[in-house]
Amino acid sequence: MAEKQQEGSNVEEGSSRAAGKVVCVTGASGYIASWIVKLLLDRGYTVHGTVRDTADPDKTWHLRALDGANDRLQLFNANLLEEGSFDAAIDGCECVFHAASPVFFTIKDPKAELLEAAVSGTLNVLRSCKKASVKRVVITSSMAAVTFNGKPRTPDVIVDETWFSVPELCEKHQGHLLHTLILPMDG
Numbered sequence: 001m002a003e004k005q006q007e008g009s010n011v012e013e014g015s016s017r018a019a020g021k022v023v024c025v026t027g028a029s030g031y032i033a034s035w036i037v038k039l040l041l042d043r044g045y046t047v048h049g050t051v052r053d054t055a056d057p058d059k060t061w062h063l064r065a066l067d068g069a070n071d072r073l074q075l076f077n078a079n080l081l082e083e084g085s086f087d088a089a090i091d092g093c094e095c096v097f098h099a100a101s102p103v104f105f106t107i108k109d110p111k112a113e114l115l116e117a118a119v120s121g122t123l124n125v126l127r128s129c130k131k132a133s134v135k136r137v138v139i140t141s142s143m144a145a146v147t148f149n150g151k152p153r154t155p156d157v158i159v160d161e162t163w164f165s166v167p168e169l170c171e172k173h174q175g176h177l178l179h180t181l182i183l184p185m186d187g
């Protein structure tokens, strides 16, 4: 009971700190981003969400149905492959959660289908952040960046920020997809 009351007062405290603050979530229709949008709205933030097509109900209905969305969620069209596409959504935001990314598990041409949007798209988003003097940017990485390094993953092992996948192991075990996912981190 006491814990519940404490939780309630923490949420209220968070909401009052968030009031009037504007944050952007890219790829808002996606799995991870939808949850980020929900949690931000619950905490009282105003959210600029980007989707590729704001007129597509299949991609947006679950966002528009969220508590607080009527008053504090604005959706913008933005595509990772278009330079400057994120400017409008990011303008006026103090924080950006960048979760838009192509996510494929079977792929013919990783360079064209995945790398172009993931790498150039992230740079596009970062350029928009710079223009808008955004204070904080959070980028979702891929588990492929840390999983394949040949180290044991038993319950006693702690996976921390020193873990990175080894490109040769990705190539060997998972083929091109995972290899290309981590290559940009080396370059």
Ligand SMILES: NC(=O)c1ccc[n+]([C@@H]2O[C@H](COP(=O)([O-])OP(=O)(O)OC[C@H]3O[C@@H](n4cnc5c(N)ncnc54)[C@H](OP(=O)(O)O)[C@@H]3O)[C@@H](O)[C@H]2O)c1
Residues within 6 Å of the ligand: 027, 028, 029, 030, 031, 032, 033, 051, 052, 053, 059, 078, 079, 080, 081, 099, 100, 101, 102, 103, 117, 140, 141, 142, 143
């Ligand atoms: N889900 C997980 O458990 C997990 C775990 C570790 C890391 N991650 C990483 O987290 C990120 C998001 O993953 P997710 O599972 O939420 O994927 P998801 O549900 O497929 O969402 C990806 C989002 O990116 C958008 N997108 C794709 N290509 C785009 C483009 N060219 N321009 C603009 N937007 C584009 C999609 O928009 P549309 O709706 O328009 O297609 C979609 O909203 C990825 O980088 C993924 O690697 C996910």
